Amino acid sequence: MGLLEKLSLWLGGGAREVSVVVLGLDNSGKSSLLRALHPPPRTPAAEEPPPPPTVGTRQDHFTAGGVSFSAVEVGGGRRHRALWERHYRAADALIYVVDAADPLRLVVSRSELQLVLAAGGARRVPLLVLANKSDRPDALHHLQVAQALSLEQVQGVPWHICAASAASGAGLAEGVAWLARELRTTHASRKGQH
Amino acid sequence: MGNTSRWLDVEVGADDTNLNTLPSNVVTVDLQNDNEFKLLIGDLGRGDEPSKLKVYKGAIQTADMVLPDVPLGVVGFYSSDTVPPPFPNIAVGFSSCVYIYRNMKLFYKYYLPTLELNTVEMDIWKQLIDTKNHELKIISSLTDNLKSMPYQYLSSQSQRFLSLNPDQQLEYLQQSPKPLVHKLAEVTCLATLRMNSVERFAVSCLIVGTEDGDVIVLDPQTFTQLHQAKLENNKVPFQMVTTGLYQVDYRIVVATREKSVCLLKREWKEGRILFNTDEHIIAIEVMTADNSVMVICTDNTMTCYSRKGKKQWSIQLEHRPVSMTSLGVMHLGAVLTGVALASGHLQLYHGKARQDTVFIRDVASVVKFGQLGQEEHVLMIVTASGNLMLKILNRTADFNSPAAGAEAARGAGRPWLIPNKSKLFLEQAKRERDSAIQMHEKFQGELARLRLTAAKALLDAYSKSDNNIGKGALEPIRLSAEVEGLGPVFRVTLTVQNTAADRAVVGLAILFHVHNAAYKVHNPYIKIPLLSPSSSLHFPTKVEEIFEGDFHPDVLFRSVSGQGGARSLVKILLLKDGNRSPALAATLQMPPTDPLMLPQPITDDTHNFALVADLYERYKILLLKAGGRSPALAATLQMPPTDPLMLPQPITDDTRNFA
Numbered sequence: 001m002g003l004l005e006k007l008s009l010w011l012g013g014g015a016r017e018v019s020v021v022v023l024g025l026d027n028s029g030k031s032s033l034l035r036a037l038h039p040p041p042r043t044p045a046a047e048e049p050p051p052p053p054t055v056g057t058r059q060d061h062f063t064a065g066g067v068s069f070s071a072v073e074v075g076g077g078r079r080h081r082a083l084w085e086r087h088y089r090a091a092d093a094l095i096y097v098v099d100a101a102d103p104l105r106l107v108v109s110r111s112e113l114q115l116v117l118a119a120g121g122a123r124r125v126p127l128l129v130l131a132n133k134s135d136r137p138d139a140l141h142h143l144q145v146a147q148a149l150s151l152e153q154v155q156g157v158p159w160h161i162c163a164a165s166a167a168s169g170a171g172l173a174e175g176v177a178w179l180a181r182e183l184r185t186t187h188a189s190r191k192g193q194h
Numbered sequence: 195m196g197n198t199s200r201w202l203d204v205e206v207g208a209d210d211t212n213l214n215t216l217p218s219n220v221v222t223v224d225l226q227n228d229n230e231f232k233l234l235i236g237d238l239g240r241g242d243e244p245s246k247l248k249v250y251k252g253a254i255q256t257a258d259m260v261l262p263d264v265p266l267g268v269v270g271f272y273s274s275d276t277v278p279p280p281f282p283n284i285a286v287g288f289s290s291c292v293y294i295y296r297n298m299k300l301f302y303k304y305y306l307p308t309l310e311l312n313t314v315e316m317d318i319w320k321q322l323i324d325t326k327n328h329e330l331k332i333i334s335s336l337t338d339n340l341k342s343m344p345y346q347y348l349s350s351q352s353q354r355f356l357s358l359n360p361d362q363q364l365e366y367l368q369q370s371p372k373p374l375v376h377k378l379a380e381v382t383c384l385a386t387l388r389m390n391s392v393e394r395f396a397v398s399c400l401i402v403g404t405e406d407g408d409v410i411v412l413d414p415q416t417f418t419q420l421h422q423a424k425l426e427n428n429k430v431p432f433q434m435v436t437t438g439l440y441q442v443d444y445r446i447v448v449a450t451r452e453k454s455v456c457l458l459k460r461e462w463k464e465g466r467i468l469f470n471t472d473e474h475i476i477a478i479e480v481m482t483a484d485n486s487v488m489v490i491c492t493d494n495t496m497t498c499y500s501r502k503g504k505k506q507w508s509i510q511l512e513h514r515p516v517s518m519t520s521l522g523v524m525h526l527g528a529v530l531t532g533v534a535l536a537s538g539h540l541q542l543y544h545g546k547a548r549q550d551t552v553f554i555r556d557v558a559s560v561v562k563f564g565q566l567g568q569e570e571h572v573l574m575i576v577t578a579s580g581n582l583m584l585k586i587l588n589r590t591a592d593f594n595s596p597a598a599g600a601e602a603a604r605g606a607g608r609p610w611l612i613p614n615k616s617k618l619f620l621e622q623a624k625r626e627r628d629s630a631i632q633m634h635e636k637f638q639g640e641l642a643r644l645r646l647t648a649a650k651a652l653l654d655a656y657s658k659s660d661n662n663i664g665k666g667a668l669e670p671i672r673l674s675a676e677v678e679g680l681g682p683v684f685r686v687t688l689t690v691q692n693t694a695a696d697r698a699v700v701g702l703a704i705l706f707h708v709h710n711a712a713y714k715v716h717n718p719y720i721k722i723p724l725l726s727p728s729s730s731l732h733f734p735t736k737v738e739e740i741f742e743g744d745f746h747p748d749v750l751f752r753s754v755s756g757q758g759g760a761r762s763l764v765k766i767l768l769l770k771d772g773n774r775s776p777a778l779a780a781t782l783q784m785p786p787t788d789p790l791m792l793p794q795p796i797t798d799d800t801h802n803f804a805l806v807a808d809l810y811e812r813y814k815i816l817l818l819k820a821g822g823r824s825p826a827l828a829a830t831l832q833m834p835p836t837d838p839l840m841l842p843q844p845i846t847d848d849t850r851n852f853a
Binding site for chain 2: 025026027078079081102103104105107108110111112115138148
């Protein structure tokens with residue numbers, strides 16, 4: 001089965017969108033990342049004022065790697081984090097945004113990620129971790145972030161980490177392409193079972 | 195993967211942190227107004243290292259600045275309420291001045307007001323400086339004069355002079371120091387007090403405590419003296435906690451070195467003693483909710499005093515306390531008190547109930563709780579060995595443990611839950627006073643009655659000898675009985691049970707003991723075969739109730755309820771061979787017999803009925819009610835004539851002959 005066939009299989013299901021939930025602590029850059037993912041890059045994101053903190057949830061759409069994503073971004077404030085589990089259970093994929101320039105809160109980020117993954121139970125939705133703000137001078141390397149998040153202990157979930165920067169848009173394409181590929185293969189294998 | 199711990203440990207690169215500081219020199223300030231709180235530590239320095247002001251972003255040191263002297267206190271505050279808010283000021287106290295830094299640059303130096311020197315001390319110094327007197331003998335006599343004065347009122351120069359040995363003193367005087375005129379006050383501690391708003395960027399004024407027992411409030415912009423107060427008996431402050439607003443109402447709680455805590459309120463010229471403690475105070479903390487004061491002392495106690503200075507409770511700590519901080523966790527609605535002990539534990543108390551213990555492997559010299567970076571609930575610990583430890587409160591942490599903390603805390607404020615005196619209570623109290631003798635007599639009478647009832651019950655139990663559970667060697671034997679039937683014949687099933695796991699019983703027998711005129715037992719003596727371990731045997735026995743010959747249903751009806759009492763009791767005794775007294779006894783209350791089950795006596799009516807049948811060759815069927823004199827219903831049946839051949843032949847003499 002060639003790639004094109006796979007793609008057509010995927011598209012054969014209609015114009016269905018993959019729902020992806022974007023989580024991460026407050027001020028980790030979720031809204032900025034989604035803004036950077038919009039297909040027509042408007043003015044460079046760095047010149048725009050940073051988006052205000054998200055309260056509750058925010059919907060957004062983007063397309064990458066032939067997959068159309070419907071992204072739900074949930075606020076990362078302490079009070080909103082209890083909502084994460086609910087959105088995670090309804091999503092097909094998880095994008096977890098980490099502020100790589102804030103080593104203090106990596107441990108909080110790890111604890112919250114573990115809570116969310118534990119709430120998902122036996123679900124095997126792919127997890128994309130974006131080490132945001134990697135262009136900052138004091139940012140940690142994305143492998144250090146992976147270590148701090150104890151990603152090696154995450155079992156049963158396909159995961160990928162990549163350094164990203166919402167300001168410059170670097171690394172985003174790589175990460176989302178991985179996510180699209182992962183979703184396509186799981187979709188194809190599910191089709192094969194039927 | 196659920197992390198159940200309440201605290202998340204932040205990894206800190208411990209290799210280069212070598213901190214030596216005190217609780218008053220640690221503060222968190224939003225230095226760049228970017229909601230990223232930095233940890234500022236006034237490091238005292240170690241050995242050759244100079245004192246430094248170190249800035250930590252999270253666990254990483256981002257800047258440091260050499261200080262001119264040993265820091266005595268570090269605080270951060272805003273000095274103007276322009277929009278956008280200016281960068282906060284950092285005030286660092288040194289021996290007799292306070293340096294104010296803005297944006298990490300020296301901005302202002304404030305010197306404490308000088309004091310007039312004691313005339314006696316001034317005279318001595320005049321003589322000391324005079325070159326004629328530079329001989330060891332004269333110096334020693336002058337030094338003795340100095341020593342006779344109270345040490346704490348001497349200037350720092352005299353104090354230093356007294357600590358030198360005679361040769362050094364001579365050497366010092368030969369350098370011809372300037373004659374003393376003024377005495378410089380020394381800073382002991384710093385604090386801030388909000389001016390007119392509790393908002394985050396609200397202006398605060400600086401408060402300086404001095405070695406002479408003064409508390410000075412400074413204007414936030416001009417750093418001139420707004421207010422000055424003296425503590426009672428010139429007590430020396432070492433820690434000040436402020437609550438309230440300067441322009442509205444405020445309280446400054448001051449811990450002093452003289453085992454007492456003083457209170458300073460708005461427009462007070464003198465701080466009054468709030469309370470005294472038995473031992474030296476290590477630290478104080480003021481609870482924002484009710485202004486109560488927590489104190490840890492060197493006698494290993496943590497004590498809570500009310501805002502009026504009344505002692506509420508005190509708990510004994512296991513080890514010497516080192517540092518204390520209050521942990522206000524808003525989303526849990528609780529303010530905890532964290533106490534670091536010399537054993538390396540950090541204990542968290544809610545009121546006086548311990549909620550959590552954190553082991554920190556090292557003696558903590560400073561414990562602070564507050565916002566650091568963007569995280570609101572961070573516990574910052576500087577250990578005695580110079581390490582910095584950060585612990586973040588987990589979002590899912592819950593301090594409502596089953597330690598009944600809330601209960602104890604509530605009891606702390608109000609030790610006795612005495613309800614208000616109601617009208618009923620007052621009336622009752624009056625009655626008790628007025629008629630005490632009658633009440634006493636009544637009570638004694640009731641008591642005697644109660645004793646009588648108890649004695650009757652005991653006698654009853656004794657006369658029935660009702661013990662269905664054995665004692666001593668026969669303890670595992672149980673006897674129980676069950677009555678079946680409506681009467682007058684009952685079936686009594688006795689169950690003898692041996693609950694012992696390893697012993698069998700032989701030589702048991704059952705004896706029925708009944709009222710002879712009331713019941714007849716068909717088998718009054720049953721011999722029990724071997725009773726194997728943990729088994730039971732059933733013995734069904736017929737018991738018949740006996741009625742007097744001439745009874746009538748009406749009479750019976752009335753007497754059924756009267757059948758109870760001693761007559762209806764059946765006593766069952768379990769006997770053991772060779773024993774004089776029964777091993778067990780059970781008493782059985784027999785149920786009354788259902789009168790319908792009794793055989794109906796033939797009444798006069800039925801006699802007549804037979805006569806009627808004979809006369810008229812027809813049958814009347816009567817429905818009779820037991821006890822009723824006339825039939826309830828009647829039906830007549832015309833009988834067909836009988837075939838004479840079908841009649842049984844009467845027995846005649848002939849047939850007898852035939853036999």
